[in-house]
Amino acid sequence: MLCGMTVEPHHAPWLPSACVLCECNCGVEVQLGGDDGRRLVRVRGDRQHPASRGYVCEKAQRLDYYQNGRDRVLYPQRRRPDGTYETIDWDTAISEVAARLAGIRDTHGGESIFYYGGGGQGNHLPGAYAAATRRALGSRYRSNALAQEKTGEFWVSHRMLGAHTRGDFEGCEVAVFLGKNPWLSHSIPRARVTLKAISKDPARTLIVIDPRRTRTAALADIHLQVRPGGDPWLVAAMAAIVVQEDLLDREFLQANADGLDAVVEALTEIPVADYCGYAGVPEASVRRAAGVIGRARSVASFEDLGVQMNRHSTLVSYMHRLVWLLTGNLGREGSQYVPTSMVALADGAHKRDSPVVGARIIGGLVPCNRIADEILTDHPARYRAMIIETANPAHSLADSPRVREALGALDTLVVIDVAMTETARLADYVLPASTQYEKAEATFFNVEFPHNTFHLRRPLLDAPPGPLPEAEIHARLCEALGALDADLMGALRVAAAKGRAAFAAAFMAQVSARPATAGLAPVILYRTLGPTLPHGLAPAAVLWGLAMRFAARHPESLARAGFPGPPPIAGEALFEAIVSSPRGVVISVDDWGDVLPRVGGVAAHGTARPRRIQLALDDLLTEMKLLGGGPPPRDRGFPFTLSAGERRSFTANTIVRHPGWRRRDGEGALRVSPSDARALGLAAGDSARLTTRTGSCVVTVHPGHISLPNGTGLSNLEAGSPEEPSGGTAPNELTAAEDRDRFVGTPWHKCVPARLEPV
Numbered sequence: 001m002l003c004g005m006t007v008e009p010h011h012a013p014w015l016p017s018a019c020v021l022c023e024c025n026c027g028v029e030v031q032l033g034g035d036d037g038r039r040l041v042r043v044r045g046d047r048q049h050p051a052s053r054g055y056v057c058e059k060a061q062r063l064d065y066y067q068n069g070r071d072r073v074l075y076p077q078r079r080r081p082d083g084t085y086e087t088i089d090w091d092t093a094i095s096e097v098a099a100r101l102a103g104i105r106d107t108h109g110g111e112s113i114f115y116y117g118g119g120g121q122g123n124h125l126p127g128a129y130a131a132a133t134r135r136a137l138g139s140r141y142r143s144n145a146l147a148q149e150k151t152g153e154f155w156v157s158h159r160m161l162g163a164h165t166r167g168d169f170e171g172c173e174v175a176v177f178l179g180k181n182p183w184l185s186h187s188i189p190r191a192r193v194t195l196k197a198i199s200k201d202p203a204r205t206l207i208v209i210d211p212r213r214t215r216t217a218a219l220a221d222i223h224l225q226v227r228p229g230g231d232p233w234l235v236a237a238m239a240a241i242v243v244q245e246d247l248l249d250r251e252f253l254q255a256n257a258d259g260l261d262a263v264v265e266a267l268t269e270i271p272v273a274d275y276c277g278y279a280g281v282p283e284a285s286v287r288r289a290a291g292v293i294g295r296a297r298s299v300a301s302f303e304d305l306g307v308q309m310n311r312h313s314t315l316v317s318y319m320h321r322l323v324w325l326l327t328g329n330l331g332r333e334g335s336q337y338v339p340t341s342m343v344a345l346a347d348g349a350h351k352r353d354s355p356v357v358g359a360r361i362i363g364g365l366v367p368c369n370r371i372a373d374e375i376l377t378d379h380p381a382r383y384r385a386m387i388i389e390t391a392n393p394a395h396s397l398a399d400s401p402r403v404r405e406a407l408g409a410l411d412t413l414v415v416i417d418v419a420m421t422e423t424a425r426l427a428d429y430v431l432p433a434s435t436q437y438e439k440a441e442a443t444f445f446n447v448e449f450p451h452n453t454f455h456l457r458r459p460l461l462d463a464p465p466g467p468l469p470e471a472e473i474h475a476r477l478c479e480a481l482g483a484l485d486a487d488l489m490g491a492l493r494v495a496a497a498k499g500r501a502a503f504a505a506a507f508m509a510q511v512s513a514r515p516a517t518a519g520l521a522p523v524i525l526y527r528t529l530g531p532t533l534p535h536g537l538a539p540a541a542v543l544w545g546l547a548m549r550f551a552a553r554h555p556e557s558l559a560r561a562g563f564p565g566p567p568p569i570a571g572e573a574l575f576e577a578i579v580s581s582p583r584g585v586v587i588s589v590d591d592w593g594d595v596l597p598r599v600g601g602v603a604a605h606g607t608a609r610p611r612r613i614q615l616a617l618d619d620l621l622t623e624m625k626l627l628g629g630g631p632p633p634r635d636r637g638f639p640f641t642l643s644a645g646e647r648r649s650f651t652a653n654t655i656v657r658h659p660g661w662r663r664r665d666g667e668g669a670l671r672v673s674p675s676d677a678r679a680l681g682l683a684a685g686d687s688a689r690l691t692t693r694t695g696s697c698v699v700t701v702h703p704g705h706i707s708l709p710n711g712t713g714l715s716n717l718e719a720g721s722p723e724e725p726s727g728g729t730a731p732n733e734l735t736a737a738e739d740r741d742r743f744v745g746t747p748w749h750k751c752v753p754a755r756l757e758p759v
């Protein structure tokens, strides 16, 4: 594969970086090679990485398909009236984008400029810098993928605990995965090692709740093979058994929780046998699982898309928390913990509603399923412009045709991406970003315990001429918008040249004190502190401010990690460690005793009541009563339940565009259970027509529960026909925006009524 002039890979140095294909961001080492020295020819796990410790899955080896991917956009693009694009220079692009967005702000108010995205699975610095551009524009509303998966969980956690929790799967006696397949989707560090260790140990129990026998379920001691969409009844039954069989941890509850009586009363009424029937799981298995949970020393539990993208998702998030809280599984070794975080990606608070349809905004994120409704209207407060960055909503949001219509109806759409994606092809301007291996980048998905880590990746390669890191794009936009005060910037540059102590003093005095300026801090830091950082690390400048804030919030945890002292000293030392540790660094060391003090349950009247768990959420207890009627009847025209968007061995949302990267399942087959396939006269490899209420497509059939993968069916620009997708079906051509949770608007992608016919 490698020829003549290139460095043989076995002589090339191994460079530290991270995999960017899922939230774990495992540390990797990469050898560069190929004709131009720009191919990621070999990738292996980095044993020195503090979180992943050498672990990688099969996807990391094929990261070159991301770096040297399909549809790369290298120069700013402007849309012509006929829909084609012309290349323009950066100065023109920045000044025109700034002028158009400023015009919309001045005419309709900055609230009409909507921001979507900010970070995919591994690149969260763009979102940090975009905060400055949004401030300069007065943009108020935003969203990202979390508002189609996690906002229900965040909201419930916020109200019950005033904090977000995670489970300690390495230390637990019992592990529960509810609608989650970590063997393939990970989300916990070193997932397969951890799963195998639990599965092998006779003293530990793995409980998996999934309608399919997944790779994770195959390792389980107890697999509750719930009927698709049956989880509300199953989880309600489990919580009821905890109460009815008196598996409550009364001592823990008395010391830490309010509202027990109301919850016990509601759960006492639940007819467990009926609910197990609705869920399609034998009652004995449910009792066994609940008993194991109730009697365990420690339980760690993880809910994910199988329930979060399903009917009653917010209610399930609530009842799931009841199961582990009633059994005392918070703040005890091997159970749930409250992590430290550099940046809380969303806090779960409901402070306001969306301006047009009045949808609940949780953690500042407008529900994804309502975004099109907020645009396709003549309401004066509608969103009129959008900046979309490192996200592909034309593909990833429910009801793609309607999302495309909404994006097309905007006055101005600006997309910042590395590729000419489905979304970019609707934009007025496309601003090309350097890839995650061409710039300094980092993730804020750092939620480990007791050791939490942070990894600032160094660029592996220079960017080709053309693309810019997002930090630079946002700095130029802020400058073109006239948001930066020249005197202030000059003074800070002078201070930065004198060293960081002088810089810190000047920054605190001039910026932190003035709220209007503080909102622009990311870009101010990038332009003043950035140039003093080692080569290629200027985009890390925003981390200086975040490290200071982190130090102020968690001084003891920082001190244990080796960063003692008052916040300015500890924060500075932490920042220095981040900048000088290319393989990642431990940023905080916790103690199980830290967990319960981090609980700050919010009482009914919104007053903070630190340290007490709020068990009784009235609206959700009321909702729980509605389960008594059983599941909704099936629509006879759509006898199947389609899971639209499952994680497989070679899926990674839409981060990798070339279907050739998938070792198998290139066409992203529809999986159908063998008995259903037989009944329809379908064999593996056959084509079939799949129809939902909103769409229809032809799919290839493989044995399995009826499901389609996520991230497939990307249009192929290089084949010359963007309309003709290659490599499978785009799942959201088949989903409906109205199918959503009634509290937080999250979609029901895992239970799409469908029909299947041979073709």
Ligand SMILES: Nc1nc2c(c(=O)[nH]1)N[C@H]1C(S)=C(S)[C@@H](COP(=O)(O)OP(=O)(O)OC[C@H]3O[C@@H](n4cnc5c(=O)[nH]c(N)nc54)[C@H](O)[C@@H]3O)O[C@H]1N2
Pocket: 021, 022, 023, 149, 178, 179, 180, 181, 182, 184, 185, 186, 187, 209, 210, 211, 212, 214, 226, 227, 228, 229, 230, 231, 304, 305, 306, 307, 310, 643, 645, 646, 647, 648, 649, 650, 651, 652, 653, 710, 711, 750, 751
């Ligand atoms: N390989 C790979 N890994 C990824 C990603 C990727 O694209 N590819 N994406 C990352 C992202 S963004 C996320 S959010 C996570 C998501 O990670 P997961 O939530 O684990 O991913 P899914 O495969 O979508 O859904 C999990 C399980 O839900 C099950 N399920 C379907 N219907 C039901 C139901 O009615 N009840 C229950 N209990 N289960 C049901 C499915 O059978 C599936 O096994 O994965 C991350 N990791």
Ligand SMILES: Nc1nc2c(c(=O)[nH]1)N[C@H]1C(S)=C(S)[C@@H](COP(=O)(O)OP(=O)(O)OC[C@H]3O[C@@H](n4cnc5c(=O)[nH]c(N)nc54)[C@H](O)[C@@H]3O)O[C@H]1N2
Pocket: 120, 121, 123, 126, 144, 145, 146, 148, 149, 305, 309, 389, 390, 391, 392, 393, 395, 396, 397, 398, 416, 417, 418, 419, 421, 433, 434, 435, 436, 470, 644, 645, 646, 652, 653, 654, 655, 710, 711, 731, 732, 735, 749
């Ligand atoms: N039907 C259905 N729909 C789903 C799901 C499902 O299970 N079923 N899953 C949902 C979930 S959980 C998620 S997380 C979303 C994911 O969907 P999105 O949040 O829309 O994100 P991705 O598909 O990950 O797209 C990431 C984008 O970032 C670009 N990119 C990569 N690197 C860089 C960079 O360095 N800079 C910039 N500016 N851009 C970059 C990529 O080209 C790509 O366009 O999809 C959701 N949609």
Ligand code: SF4
Pocket: 019, 020, 021, 022, 023, 024, 025, 026, 055, 056, 057, 058, 059, 060, 186
């Ligand atoms: S895709 Fe695999 S290697 Fe990459 S971060 Fe996720 S678990 Fe790690």
Ligand SMILES: [Mo]
Pocket: 145, 149
């Ligand atoms: Mo996700």
